[in-house]
Each structure stands twice: as structure tokens, then as C-alpha cells.
Amino acid sequence: MGLFCYNAHRQIRKSENNDLNSGDRTVLPAETEVIRIYEVYVDIYFIENVMMDALLLILVALLLKEKIRWWRLVTASLAGGAGAVLILVSGIRFGVIYVLSVLFLDATMVLICIYHPKNRIPFRRPVLGVIYLHGMMSAYGKLMECVIRLVGAYSAQTIVTVVITGIVAILVVYRNMAGCRNIYDVTLSENGEDIVIRALFDTGNLLCDPVSGKPVSVMEETAEIRQWMTKYPQKYRVIPYRSVGNEHGILEGIVVERMMIQREEGEIVKREAVVALYKGKLSRDGTFQMILNHKLISA
Numbered sequence: 327m328g329l330f331c332y333n334a335h336r337q338i339r340k341s342e343n344n345d346l347n348s349g350d351r352t353v354l355p356a357e358t359e360v361i362r363i364y365e366v367y368v369d370i371y372f373i374e375n376v377m378m379d380a381l382l383l384i385l386v387a388l389l390l391k392e393k394i395r396w397w398r399l400v401t402a403s404l405a406g407g408a409g410a411v412l413i414l415v416s417g418i419r420f421g422v423i424y425v426l427s428v429l430f431l432d433a434t435m436v437l438i439c440i441y442h443p444k445n446r447i448p449f450r451r452p453v454l455g456v457i458y459l460h461g462m463m464s465a466y467g468k469l470m471e472c473v474i475r476l477v478g479a480y481s482a483q484t485i486v487t488v489v490i491t492g493i494v495a496i497l498v499v500y501r502n503m504a505g506c507r508n509i510y511d512v513t514l515s516e517n518g519e520d521i522v523i524r525a526l527f528d529t530g531n532l533l534c535d536p537v538s539g540k541p542v543s544v545m546e547e548t549a550e551i552r553q554w555m556t557k558y559p560q561k562y563r564v565i566p567y568r569s570v571g572n573e574h575g576i577l578e579g580i581v582v583e584r585m586m587i588q589r590e591e592g593e594i595v596k597r598e599a600v601v602a603l604y605k606g607k608l609s610r611d612g613t614f615q616m617i618l619n620h621k622l623i624s625a
């Protein structure tokens with residue numbers, strides 16, 4: 327266990343005996359200057375930063391609607407703890423260099439958590455992640471300060487950790503309950519023409535193209551998609567399906583050049599995607615016009 331002491335203790339007392347009005351010598355109150363001792367154990371400091379970073383990064387991932395990959399979370403937390411120790415040991419206090427070092431460390435942790443080699447990450451996502459992280463760090467510090475005043479420093483760390491863990495648990499439950507009805511903007515492209523629609527991600531859509539074996543999404547039939555089927559007959563497909571009350575059914579379909587699913591986590595692009603056409607409305611209120619196959623996002 328290493329001890330890192332970055333400040334010294336000094337106490338100076340000054341007494342002056344002087345009375346300007348009467349000439350009598352009196353003793354004035356002593357002037358005292360005190361510089362406090364700060365002892366920082368590097369290993370404990372590292373562990374505390376890793377634990378706090380892990381909790382806050384989970385919250386950031388949930389706020390960004392990002393899938394939590396635990397090995398990335400652990401890596402980012404360890405990097406955050408190591409970076410915090412390096413900043414402390416380097417002796418950097420306040421100023422431009424300190425601010426830039428902290429921002430760089432926070433951005434590194436966020437990128438480790440949300441980076442995915444298959445998906446392009448919009449620039450605003452890591453920026454939002456850093457903003458969320460700093461906001462929650464500030465809230466964590468304020469909460470610690472309040473709890474310390476109420477119950478003392480001995481129990482404050484445990485109480486604040488339990489509170490933040492409770493918040494994380496609530497968000498996880500909420501995300502799991504709301505995750506079954508995710509709606510995304512989807513762009514279908516064919517030979518320079520685009521169709522933009524709203525799509526529901528449905529884990530119950532298990533349709534597959536019998537020819538290529540690719541997952542099939544179902545969309546409401548429109549004049550534009552019908553024109554594509556007429557213009558590109560070689561991309562025509564027949565999709566068999568089964569449903570309640572209809573043991574065997576057939577849907578017309580088409581293979582589109584590109585399907586782009588716009589998510590907050592980044593774009594998902596599928597080439598030669600298969601789409602089946604449904605004659606009617608998929609949602610009563612018109613919220614969505616397509617039901618995505620679960621393999622397009624889960625895979």
C-alpha cells in the first residue's frame with residue numbers, strides 16, 4: 327500500500343504586543359495559519375475511482391440507450407482509475423492542462439464503452455456521453471457533500487453507492503420494459519431512390535426468405551414500393567408465413583439494394599435486405615409502417 331502525500335502540515339502562530347492608543351503592552355489574539363494534511367493511498371484511490379466510474383458509465387450507457395458490454399465497461403473503468411491516479415501523481419491541479427486531461431480521460435472512457443467496429447458512431451454521441459458523465463459526477467459530489475453533513479463521512483460512501491446503484495437498477499428495469507417497443511427511422515434505397523418510413527423492432531418477427539435465408543421485415547404496401555417491384559422484377563420474392571388463424575400464407579416481397587436503420591447508437595446498414603408487403607395497416611394510429619425482423623438489430 328503506497329502513501330502519496332501531496333501537501334504538508336504547517337501551523338504558524340504570530341503574536342504582537344502593541345497598543346497604539348495607550349502605549350500599554352497587551353497581548354493580542356494569536357494569528358494562526360493552518361495548512362491541512364492530505365494523505366492519499368494510491369491503491370485505495372484507484373479502487374474507489376474504478377468503482378465510481380463503473381457506476382457512472384452504466385448510467386451513461388442507459389441514458390445513451392447503449393447496450394452494456396461488460397468487458398468494455400470494466401476496461402473503461404480501469405482506464406478511468408489509472409488515468410485519475412496519473413493526473414494526481416503528476417501534480418496537475420487546476421488550469422487548462424488539468425481540464426483538458428480530465429476531458430480526454432472522460433472521452434476515452436465513453437468511447438471504450440460505446441465503440442462498435444460494425445456501426446458508425448455519430449459525433450454527438452460521445453459528446454453527449456461526456457456531458458452526461460460530468461453531470462453525474464457533479465451530482466455524485468453534491469450528494470456526497472449532503473450525506474456527509476447528515477450522517478458523517480464514515481457512512482456517506484456506502485449510502486451514496488447504494489443510492490446510485492438503486493437508480494441504475496430502476497433504469498435497467500425501465501429499459502427492459504420499454505425495450506420491447508423500439509421504433510426507428512428506416513430508409514430503403516434502390517437505384518438512387520429512397521423511401522423513408524417508421525419501423526417497429528419486434529422480437530416476434532421470425533420470417534426468413536426461403537431462397538437466400540435472409541431475415542424478412544414486413545412493411546405496408548405503398549405505391550412507391552409497388553413501382554419498384556414493377557421496375558425490378560428480378561428482385562421479386564414470394565415469402566411464405568404462418569400466423570394465428572392462417573396456417574399457411576404468402577406475402578409478396580422485394581430485395582432492396584440497401585436498408586439503413588437509424589438508431590441513437592448509430593446507423594445499421596443492411597445490403598440486399600428482404601422486405602415483404604402487407605396490404606393494410608400495421609399500426610392503428612399510424613405510428614409505424616414496418617415491422618423489423620429481430621435479427622437485423624440483435625445480430
